[in-house]
Amino acid sequence: MTQIPRKENTDTRASLELLYHVSREIATAVDLQTLIQRILYLSIKNIGAVNGSIIAVDDGGSPVASSLMIGEEILDFTNEQIQATLDQGLAGWVVQNRQAVLIRDTSKDRRWLQRPDDAEDATGAKSVVSSPFLAQDRLAGIITLVHPEPNYFNDDHQNLVQAIADQSAVAILNSRLHTESLRQARIMTALAESARIITGSLNLSDVLQRILEQISQAIVTEAVSLAMLNQQEGNLEFIASTSNLEHNVAGKKIKIGQGIAGWVAKEKKSVIIPDVYKDERFYTEFDKETGFKTNTIACTPILSQGEVIGVVEAINPKGGAFGPDTLEVLTGISNLAGTAIQHAQLYEALQSAHKRYHHLFEGSINSILISDWAGKIQEANQQTTVLTQFTKEELYLSNIGMIHRIDLELLGNNYQNVSEDSVLAYESILNTKNGDEIPITVLVQAVNIDAKSYIQWVIRDDTDRVELDQLKDDLLSMIYHDLRSPLANVVSSLDVLKTMVETAEEPIVIKSLFDIAIRSTQRIQRLINSLLDINRLEAGQIALDLKPVSLEKLVQESVDTLKPIIENRKLKVSIEIPPKLPRGMIDEDMIRRVIINLVENAIKYSPIEGFVNIHAAQSNDFLHIRVQDNGPGIPQEKRDEIFNKYTRLQGKVGYKGYGLGLAYCRLAIEGHGGEIWVADAPEGGSIFNFTIPVAP
Template identity: 30%
Template sequence: MRVFMDQDITLTSLEILYSISRELAASLDLRKVLANILTLTTENMNVERASLVVIDIHGKPVDAAIMYNGSLIPHTVDQLLDVVTSGLAGWVVKNQKSVLINNTQQDDRWLVRPNQEIVDPARSALCVPLMAQEVLVGVLTIVHREVNFFTQSQFALQQAIADMAGIAIRNAQLYQEVEHAHLRYRDLFEKSIDPIVVTAMDGMIVAANQKTFETMQITSGEVIGRNIVDFQVLPEKVIDNLFEQIEKNKSLIYEGSLLNAKAEKIPVEVHVSIINLQGQPSLQWIFRDISERKNLDLLREDLSAMIYHDLRSPLANIVSSLELMKEPIVATKDTSMIQLLEISDRATERMNRLISSLLDINRLEAGQPITNKKMTDVEKLMDESIETLHTLAKSKQVMVEKMVFSKIAQILVDEDMIRRVLINLLENAIKFSSEGDKTAIGAKANGDMVTIWVEDHGPGIPPESVDKIFNKFVRLHGNSFAKGLGLGLSFCRTAVLAHGGKIWVENVSGGGSRFILTLPAAAIN
């Protein structure tokens, strides 16, 4: 490569810049890029010593290269920090301006470091900032023993080289960041406890982690190139338009089954998202094994069925016995005995409602229709619910207000089932109320629907629980919430949906919650 001299400046400069641009574009390895910059600089400027320090956005050194007589020499982190915080390079980093010093002994910015003048006395110095998109990425310093060695033409050329060097360093840094990101992703990909599969946008499998092969009991050759749908049992809601839903929403979560080599079904929760893989949109599928959760749900179902069958008959005997005892106890006019009888009646009624609700949940979830519908007056159901919970409200000193704003059409429903829905909601409202609070149960006509609501001024429902509070066995935790099985609201939703209605909850401003349900009004012949 030709050494730059003052004569024939334009031609030589263009040749040098072209040659340097080719050299810097040849590699994206940061260490090689730094070495190339120093080699090209020392050769073209005919100097023995040069240093290049790479700095981060906070001005801290992160890498460097130091060259002396054509060889790279070792350095320490403390040396780098000293270079960018003091002396000439420190001044350039702070001011982001290039500097040409003809005689270092006459410039205060030149800092003589320990033993430097003895080993290699510097007399001329040139220091330029390396910029990339107006961001400082490094500082380049070159020195020569002779005074007035560097010319203005060399200074201009070095600034041009510095511009290319800054871009080359930034490109190498970006490449390094991408490589590190890929390594982190690959590490997470392989070490994940869940099966992870990467596919093209049409579902063709291009990669899978080790957990996938272990779970499905198959080899890489049996998976790669197949369609992800071949290894799944899809739920009805996505079976016809799975990929359309993913592309529309950018991600999708659903429950299904993963098939292993023996065609056994593994219950999974599937998380699908669009990712960028080597510049191409791809799909990442994460399969979370929910076998234990499903087994637990099945155990709860069995427990619910057992409770129903094992308690139904004994409860019937208790109710019959209380009926037989009622007349002689009332005849005694013993107040305490009559109160105990009333407490027993209320307890058995509540137990009977709970068991009936368990039966209804199992029956309705199994797809059985509601057969005993009849024309029912909404206000009558509200009055009966208030009367049933009168003692509970009185004991907590909570007032229950009935609110009816218009003439309400009758509804064609299973009267006992909807009565239990209202009792359940109103009982919760009273339980969550403090002494002296007021709760309300109301109804109004709403087109061809009847809207009923129950409102309290208790702790309200946490926002994160609003969507899941109607799920089976879901209970809110905390001292403000009553303990239970988590079946009451699940029964309410199941019963209302089975009648063609809707149910939801809203938090009331100032505290409390409002449960709202709608039921179709009966058609008038």
């Protein structure tokens, strides 16, 4: 606190001398605070005031500097005093009306802000003169002078104070602009240095630490904390703090809108809270949990592309209060932080993607090659070297067309049909270094790597598949040639023997044995034909022998074929077919096998003395056939699966099979343009349904 001597009882008539001294002082002072102190000192000394104040304001009327002189001491205005004076006191009236004012007796003028020292038992009423500093209608500040005696000041004092204000206004305005430019320069220098340091790393943890360090250096506080926004969870998570481990908030979460930080994130606004316990937004739980005592907070959002991604808090300034530059500096660093954090996150995501891609690339069981759009190989995984027997160095000197035959009709002569949106596939032959030829399937797609476009070739070794296909073809060929022809001879021979036996004297026993043999061979014949038909239907190589067929006759023949096992299980089989039901346009042999398969399944899975019902009706241009049993039924999740090849249900009933019967039924019915499905029977059991076209 500076002691400035003053001479009392100065005659106001020395106004010219005073103005001269004022002009000299303002000509030599550049610093705003120094300037207003000198003007105030000279004014009090030469006008005869006892107390006085000057408040310098910006163009918006907010205080930027102030000086208070009581007696011979220069004191500091508190922020609350300045704000109260501008909001309610005489200085505020002067700012609003922009004219000088003389109050001869403060007890009689409501414009004077009454304070405790104005009471009668204290200093009592006073005399006051006040004037604005105006420079071409721009308000630079307010000067107020006080004398403890009412009616001390007169119109001459008012005119003199106004003259001092008019002479000093330009100097105060220039000094204010100078001070502001220096302040801005300091801020810009600090932010430039912060930008250099914060953006000097792409490691997210390092970036966060640098942000905290820069804020701590720019705004000296007890703690700085940074929280990131999780939009999906609707909360903020504190991920970094400068406070010690005991008081650290890292890992703690608050909801968006909760607490001061949550409010800042929600409203996208910066805020300074001088006393947090007087603010209802303050969230006290963190202080309770950590033992830290929060008094004052400055908080600002971290923005990236206009959206909030987090907040940063500066807590408890070491000087007791935040300075006028606090929010500007904090906001500036936070803006830098938003960009730096986003870049670090993108870099980490890119690095993670590179690692995942590299892991998948090298760990793939398939060969993967990357080429440019001229076909020159740029990259190859380890499996490629195993499959082709070329080293990576040899592959990088090669063109993709040198190791396999490219389907240019599919890809285009210049690969113009290759894109990122779809995968093109074709079969080819791979040429190895040792001259071997390997059957392969090639999957081709455009890929973007490090902002450059390439072609990715995934090569799958089809050796095992081709061998299995050959084995399947050999098996089918064996069935067709080695089993079907001899079996046909057996069936023919049994038919001849049956005719001969019927003329014997005691044919019953022998005929029964022949019937069993015939039925068994017929069943084998149906199985072989179905197996062959499955392969042909899947390949689209079978031609249906379509003709009008009576469904009633076909169903009866199918049931008669199964009559022995029906009688053996004591089942009741009912057939419900309307007499005038139209004929179906079908391949008679194929549909007969479908009906036999379905009825035979119903027989096997129905209990002893159960029932099987076969029902048919017309539905538009189709005949709808249902085969119902009262067996255990089909689980809902298995109803589509059972029509696939080699699918067998696991259950208590231990019937064995190859899982081909229902697969054949599906292919045969779909080959006729119909549908097949299974549903629950009302009384329990299953209902197998299929449709076939009506004959025209």
